[in-house]
Structure formats: structure tokens, C-alpha cells
Amino acid sequence: RGEPNDLAAFWMPFTDNRGFKANPRMFVAADGMHYTAAAGHKVLDATGGLWCVNAGHNRAPIVEAVRKAAGELDFAPTFQLAHPRAFETASRLAMLMPEGLDRIFFTNSGSESVDTALKIALAYQRSIGQGSRTRLIGRERGYHGVGFGGISVGGIVGNRRQFGTLLTGVDHLRHTHDPARNAYSRGQPAHGADLAEDLERLVALHGAETIAAVIVEPVAGSTGVLVPPQGYLQRLRQICDAHGILLIFDEVITAFGRVGKATAAERFGVTPDLITMAKGLTNAAVPMGAVAARREVHDAIVDNAAPGIELFHGYTYSGHPLACAAALATFDLYAAEDLFERAIALEDYWADAVHSLKGAPHVIDCRSIGLIGGIELEPRPAAPTKRAMEVFHKAFDAGLLVRVTGDIIALSPPLILEKTHIDEIFGKLSDLLRTVS
Ligand code: PMP
Numbered sequence: 001r002g003e004p005n006d007l008a009a010f011w012m013p014f015t016d017n018r019g020f021k022a023n024p025r026m027f028v029a030a031d032g033m034h035y036t037a038a039a040g041h042k043v044l045d046a047t048g049g050l051w052c053v054n055a056g057h058n059r060a061p062i063v064e065a066v067r068k069a070a071g072e073l074d075f076a077p078t079f080q081l082a083h084p085r086a087f088e089t090a091s092r093l094a095m096l097m098p099e100g101l102d103r104i105f106f107t108n109s110g111s112e113s114v115d116t117a118l119k120i121a122l123a124y125q126r127s128i129g130q131g132s133r134t135r136l137i138g139r140e141r142g143y144h145g146v147g148f149g150g151i152s153v154g155g156i157v158g159n160r161r162q163f164g165t166l167l168t169g170v171d172h173l174r175h176t177h178d179p180a181r182n183a184y185s186r187g188q189p190a191h192g193a194d195l196a197e198d199l200e201r202l203v204a205l206h207g208a209e210t211i212a213a214v215i216v217e218p219v220a221g222s223t224g225v226l227v228p229p230q231g232y233l234q235r236l237r238q239i240c241d242a243h244g245i246l247l248i249f250d251e252v253i254t255a256f257g258r259v260g261k262a263t264a265a266e267r268f269g270v271t272p273d274l275i276t277m278a279k280g281l282t283n284a285a286v287p288m289g290a291v292a293a294r295r296e297v298h299d300a301i302v303d304n305a306a307p308g309i310e311l312f313h314g315y316t317y318s319g320h321p322l323a324c325a326a327a328l329a330t331f332d333l334y335a336a337e338d339l340f341e342r343a344i345a346l347e348d349y350w351a352d353a354v355h356s357l358k359g360a361p362h363v364i365d366c367r368s369i370g371l372i373g374g375i376e377l378e379p380r381p382a383a384p385t386k387r388a389m390e391v392f393h394k395a396f397d398a399g400l401l402v403r404v405t406g407d408i409i410a411l412s413p414p415l416i417l418e419k420t421h422i423d424e425i426f427g428k429l430s431d432l433l434r435t436v437s
Pocket of ligand 1: 051108109110114143146222250253278
């Protein structure tokens with residue numbers, strides 16, 4: 001059937017395939033803070049791959065752990081059967097979670113973690129005699145992956161539109177981003193905790209007895225780095241408690257040091273009932289996700305289960321031995337290099353750098369917390385290419401990888417970065433913004 005043509009066969013989501021084929025941007029290797037592009041040049045990774053490479057690329061202890069594990073136990077299921085490393089990984093992960101969230105369910109991705117958490121929430125409500133609670137509440141501008149559950153509770157209408165009927169009985173909180181009051185806010189915005197009252201509106205509208213859970217990203221990442229206003233998450237927690245609603249934090253981006261602690265829950269001092277994770281769990285070396293559940297949630301489901309089935313859910317590759325090996329080595333590395341603390345130590349320098357772009361051409365907002373940053377550009381009226389996308393392409397050619405979401409440049413570098421890397425990232429961005437019309 002002729003010669004294979006990889007570029008033709010590879011279906012790239014979310015990408016102008018034709019444009020990409022004309023000018024492919026590919027990586028062939030990675031090390032520490034850098035990728036090597038197929039074209040040969042080094043690219044400074046200011047996005048941690050896809051918000052996931054928190055300890056830097058190809059770190060030797062993780063590589064070695066995976067290599068060693070690959071020759072020992074290639075695969076073992078984790079239902080009906082198990083393997084010791086799955087237990088060890090769950091125990092070590094539980095130690096990083098807020099007090100009480102020590103029941104771990106393994107998945108393979110963030111999207112699977114979200115669907116898993118939603119199912120756990122529904123199963124829990126049913127197990128305590130609250131079977132009428134089937135409604136799930138997400139938030140506008142929330143991103144929760146691409147499973148049917150995730151796009152249903154997700155707040156990006158464009159991600160749902162193509163797919164017809166999704167989960168029914170879903171509603172969305174208003175989003176928290178208020179540029180009129182919080183432009184150029186640093187850390188948590190001062191204004192907007194009152195937006196949490198929107199949950200009271202939905203409770204009044206639907207009736208608390210119909211609502212199982214609320215899911216939010218503590219810091220919305222993929223929709224442009226939206227940091228929750230001071231007091232907002234605390235107020236959501238209070239309202240959920242008052243009405244018997246479970247609170248789920250989707251920490252696929254924020255967990256593992258991105259905001260300076262093991263979880264954003266810890267950083268913001270709010271303990272949800274369930275936390276979804278992926279990405280930094282294995283430093284992205286092997287795909288893996290997880291859900292941490294409050295012990296009472298787990299116990300209610302298990303204790304009240306019909307004989308034989310506690311939770312009919314699980315993936316073939318849940319707790320895969322190679323993923324567990326990667327996760328354990330990653331936890332060790334985070335601890336050995338104090339990487340979560342490092343994000344705190346660099347936070348001010350990073351925030352100064354992010355906010356140094358205030359006044360740069362086209363910049364209308366800068367936001368940052370921990371080692372995450374968002375730079376919002378004024379939309380280009382009626383032009384096919386967004387300014388931010390132009391910056392992305394020019395940055396790549398100039399040896400810098402940024403992530404673009406709409407008109408926002410999003411940054412989430414590996415936590416091993418040095419101040420010189422921060423200077424390089426923002427020096428380049430500042431120069432590049434001047435070249436964009
Ligand atoms: N939730 C959040 C908050 C995410 O940022 C993402 C991915 N960016 C996901 C879920 C989905 O994760 P995955 O792509 O691993 O399925």
C-alpha cells in the first residue's frame with residue numbers, strides 16, 4: 001500500500017492539521033528545562049510539557065526506576081488482584097493529600113480521574129440514602145478533560161457542542177474572573193469571594209436534595225490561569241457543607257507543587273471531599289492519574305455496597321506497575337529537591353517577572369500564583385490568527401515553549417527552573433510582543 005506517511009496518518013486534535021503539516025514543530029528529545037526540536041535547536045520549556053513535567057524532563061531517578069520496573073513486573077491488574085507497588089504508591093500519595101483524604105483510586109489520565117470522581121460522588125450519595133442527588137455542578141470556564149463527564153461539567157461550551165446530549169442534570173456556576181475589578185491581580189484577587197454565592201442560587205433553583213457534587217479547579221489552568229478570589233473556595237466549602245453537597249477539586253494541574261504545596265487545597269486551606277490528579281503525579285514520565293477520596297466517602301460506599309460490588313468502576317491499567325514506579329520515584333525527587341518549597345521560594349521573583357509585562361504591547365492583564373502565570377493579550381479584531389498564537393510560533397523559533405489558550409499566554413515551567421530561566425522567558429516574551437502587530 002505504498003510508503004507510510006506519518007504526518008498524514010497522525011490525527012492531531014485541536015490543531016490546524018494543514019498548517020502543521022506545512023510547518024511541523026516536533027520534539028525529538030528532552031532534558032531538564034529543555035526540549036530539543038527536530039530542527040535541532042534547544043527550546044526552553046516554560047510550560048512543563050503540558051502543565052505536567054514538574055521536576056524537569058528525563059530526570060535520571062525516574063528514568064532508572066521505570067527501566068528497572070520494566071524488567072520485573074510488566075503488568076498486574078489492580079482489581080481482584082494487586083501488586084505491592086500499587087499499595088505503596090497509594091500510601092505515599094495519601095501522605096501528600098490533605099488530612100482525611102487517604103483513599104486512593106488509580107486512573108490513567110486527568111479525564112479518567114474526573115469521571116471517576118463524579119462516579120464516586122454519585123455512588124456515595126446513593127450509599128447514604130441520598131439517591132435523589134444526581135445533579136452535578138461545574139463552573140463556567142472550568143476545564144475537566146474530555147470524557148463525557150468532564151465535558152458535561154466543564155464550562156467550555158465549544159468542547160460540548162459537537163457531541164449532542166451529554167450528562168443531563170448538570171449546571172454551571174458563574175466563573176470567577178472579573179477583569180473590571182481584578183486586572184493585574186497578583187496571587188489571589190482581593191475581590192470576588194461573593195461569587196461563591198452563585199452556588200446558593202443554584203441550590204435554590206434546583207433544590208439541595210437534587211445536587212450530588214460541585215467540581216471546580218482551584219486555579220483554572222487551561223482557560224487562562226484564573227486564580228480564585230480570596231475567600232471564594234472557603235465559601236464554596238461552607239455552602240456545600242450546609243447542603244450536603246460534595247466538593248471536588250480538580251487538581252490535575254495544581255497538585256504536586258505548582259502552587260507551592262502538594263495540593264492547592266493545602267495552599268488555600270480548604271479541604272474538599274475528593275481531589276483529582278494526573279500530570280505531576282508521575283512527572284508525566286508514564287501516564288497515570290488518581291483520585292483521593294475522604295475516608296468517610298470511601299467507607300460509606302464500601303460498607304453499604306450490595307454484596308460483590310463496591311464500586312463498579314476501574315481501568316485495566318489502573319495502578320500500572322510502571323506508572324507506580326514512576327510515581328514513587330517522582331515523590332522521592334520532589335522531596336529530595338524540595339521542589340514544592342522551591343515554587344514558594346521563587347514565587348515573588350516569578351510574579352515580578354510576570355507582572356513586568358504590564359505595559360508591554362497588547363498586554364491587558366497578568367496573573368500569577370506559585371509557578372504558574374497567565375498573560376492576556378487584547379484580542380486582534382477580525383484577524384484569523386490570534387496574537388497569542390503568533391507569539392507561540394515566534395517563541396518556538398526563538399527557543400521558548402509557551403502555551404496558548406485563546407488570547408492568553410499560559411506559563412507553568414518545571415519547578416527546577418533557575419532565576420536565569422525566568423529572566424530568559426520574560427526577556428524573550430517582552431521582545432517578541434514588540435514584533436506582534
Ligand atoms: N482536569 C484539568 C484541570 C486539566 O487541566 C486537564 C488537562 N489539562 C484534565 C482534567 C484532563 O487531563 P488529561 O488530558 O490527562 O485527560
